Amino acid sequence: MWKAYPSYDGTAALSTWTYRVALNVSISNLRKETARRKREDGYYQELDVLHWENPIVDEGMEQLYRVIDQLKALDKAVLILSLEGCKNTEIADVMGMSPSTISTRLYRIKEQLKIFVTT
Numbered sequence: 001m002w003k004a005y006p007s008y009d010g011t012a013a014l015s016t017w018t019y020r021v022a023l024n025v026s027i028s029n030l031r032k033e034t035a036r037r038k039r040e041d042g043y044y045q046e047l048d049v050l051h052w053e054n055p056i057v058d059e060g061m062e063q064l065y066r067v068i069d070q071l072k073a074l075d076k077a078v079l080i081l082s083l084e085g086c087k088n089t090e091i092a093d094v095m096g097m098s099p100s101t102i103s104t105r106l107y108r109i110k111e112q113l114k115i116f117v118t119t
Contacts, residue, residue, distance in 0.1 A: 012093055019086070019094040023077055030073070067116040071109065078105050 004021045012020075068076060074095075081091045088106070092099040 016090060016093040019081065019090070023094060026077075027073070063117065067113055070116060071112070075105065075109050075112075078102060079109050082106055 001018065001021060008014075008017055068079065071079065078091060078095060081094060082088075086094070088099045088102045091097075092102045095102065097105075
């Protein structure tokens, strides 16, 4: 946040700007991580070292995480912001979309999740 603060112009709410910075940093890190994984030769995947199961998470939550993981990156971001309790207008500001687009996306995401869960 301190690196991005000089670019804060005050036109958006501080919370909206903070979400946007966090989202951009997350996307950048995801891109870097994806590039790094592509460079690796798959050695870690064979060892199954990175597989960790949380005994506290029940089977239903694991299924939900797997389903959410199948969503597109943009849909994941919208869904996570919604699950965090952000209003559609806040999500729209963060994502650079209109509130009606966010409403439509959330509806479609929910329908997609229903399909994934029932199959």
